[in-house]
Amino acid sequence: MDIREIAKRARVSTATVSRAINRIPTVNPQLAKRVWSVIEELGYYPNTQARALVSGRSRIFGLIISEITNPFFPEIVQVFERIAVQHDYEIMLTSTGNDPTHMEAAVRRMIERRVEGVAIMTFGMEEVLLEDLKLRKVPLVFVDVGPPRARVSNIRIDYLHGIRQAVQHLAALRHHKIAFISGPLHLKSAEARKQAFLGSMEEIGLEADPALIVEGTHTIEGGIVAFGKLLDGATRPTAILCSNDMTAMGVMRKAYEEGIRIPSDLSVIGFDDIRLAQFVLPALTTVQMSQADLARLAFNALLTELQRETPSATGTEYTLKTHLVLRESTRLVSDHPKTPARKTPARP
């Protein structure tokens, strides 16, 4: 069953059927109606591949993320998909697991499917792998990455705004010994958050003790390990700022095991504000970076670039603000925290 069948039964040409389907205004309403009723009757659905082939437009956007199982991403995927569908686009989703091989394979598949644009949400992955896409002039949108370039948009996150609020919140709560657990520092976004922390501390005359700055992995496990290191150190922080919420959840887990109470013995702040943050116990104070807004920005960037006839040589920049959201995991520093001895002591 194809367009010819419809044409025959509606006693018009295939061209008219096509026009009717695409709602070209010039078709005689009478005919259009006849066509539509045949379409309904037969349950005809146009073949997207054929349309794409002849029109040269796949109506597919690629969306590359690092891990769908990382709670940060599902909301992005959801919003991105929802908007895409509203615009009659399909999305081709891929989790790279931060593996360059996956990334390369994904890029290849996307090119083969002739995606019209790709949003890269890996926060700092090797741009090199995307050469093929650039070569083919596919619009791209990144977060936090690389130099401006034609048809490449960038969403810059204003980390400083939210992180400054977090640091000042902690300072107002009389915390001086503030630790920072970063993400993997090869990620631009992780490095940027760390710098924002350092800057915010200095700004208000607080010393960021290097011994209180440790690298994590943006995972719960990483948070557990990193907090362990902190506990092994000479100075015990009274507050910890984490580079993302998963890390903060790791800290909370470890604190639970060690009998350290949050927020009475230790204040904890996360970053991202994933949905779960409000449901952990205690609810996590965190710096929000709206995943929904990020998705919206990315989608619109792609669409805009696609509509532009002469792409600006430098691409376009977008900005996303961050801000602190207060919940239960922070409290005024206590002068005599009851920090029990560790169950598993540091190596002798």
Place this chain on the structure above:
Amino acid sequence: MDIREIAKRARVSTATVSRAINRIPTVNPQLAKRVWSVIEELGYYPNTQARALVSGRSRIFGLIISEITNPFFPEIVQVFERIAVQHDYEIMLTSTGNDPTHMEAAVRRMIERRVEGVAIMTFGMEEVLLEDLKLRKVPLVFVDVGPPRARVSNIRIDYLHGIRQAVQHLAALRHHKIAFISGPLHLKSAEARKQAFLGSMEEIGLEADPALIVEGTHTIEGGIVAFGKLLDGATRPTAILCSNDMTAMGVMRKAYEEGIRIPSDLSVIGFDDIRLAQFVLPALTTVQMSQADLARLAFNALLTELQRETPSATGTEYTLKTHLVLRESTRLVSDHPKTPARKTPARP
């Protein structure tokens, strides 16, 4: 740049290029090599739409889930996608949000893209909406649903096995007053879990107090509300079995607010074993239903059905077992639980 261009430069016909690309063994290795080197040189990527159009095979599977933001699903998506890619399939993902309109639109888009099969992971959504797919003889795989039918596979979850273990575990811990918070009962899967609970209780001569059985929504919020109702009731349970992990997390949240300690005052068991279950505080004892296995089963069901020449009239059945995994949220019942007065008393 197309197959003709490659053909010209390699001084062969397009047919030979096509054969080389598809690794048809009959082509002269010499020629094949020449073709491949031209392909590499020019960075040629075949056009999937054209291939799909002529071959009649889209190499796309649909995957319908209820909510990607529900932590139960990301792992399914990840595994399903990984396997799909290994088999040179793309996946077309859609979250229906349990909204029939979305579902209908998604089905339509899938048909338009000519998916070769669809996995429906909504655990009991209206089958009616899928008529169009069945009409077009697209292989389908469901979880927990409907009557056997040609080209429709079913994955039956053996709820009883895991839930029986959970109930007996609780009983062994001397709990008698065991509450059950179900999922939305219009979902087959929720109803099935409830029945498994009832059966397991009866089996060992424990009375399932109707006042201790309340309906939830399979969400954290639902868990909070449901546990609230339980607290308002006359008999206070010493243990709660939840229809999924999110519900259990809601119970934990509510317990935290009410000053009820888990597991000392109350034992809690979840269902699903989402990844988060091991990281909540305390780590959640739960009945595991492997999301990875579910994804694998679903994918293979589709692939198998596709390869079958004469589909069995009744479709195929697969089974997935569940089993209890012990963690920190259950404990021997305490005779005198220190259950503090509620902060927000029940309505007078």
Place this chain on the structure above:
DNA sequence: ATGAAAGCGCTAACAC
């Protein structure tokens, strides 16, 4: 306003 017909890039007969 409508129709005839030429492709979009590829695969698969069929011929050699």
Place this chain on the structure above:
DNA sequence: GTGTTAGCGCTTTCAT
């Protein structure tokens, strides 16, 4: 073993 060619189902000139 390789080439020629007829489509796959649709959109889009170009006539009319």
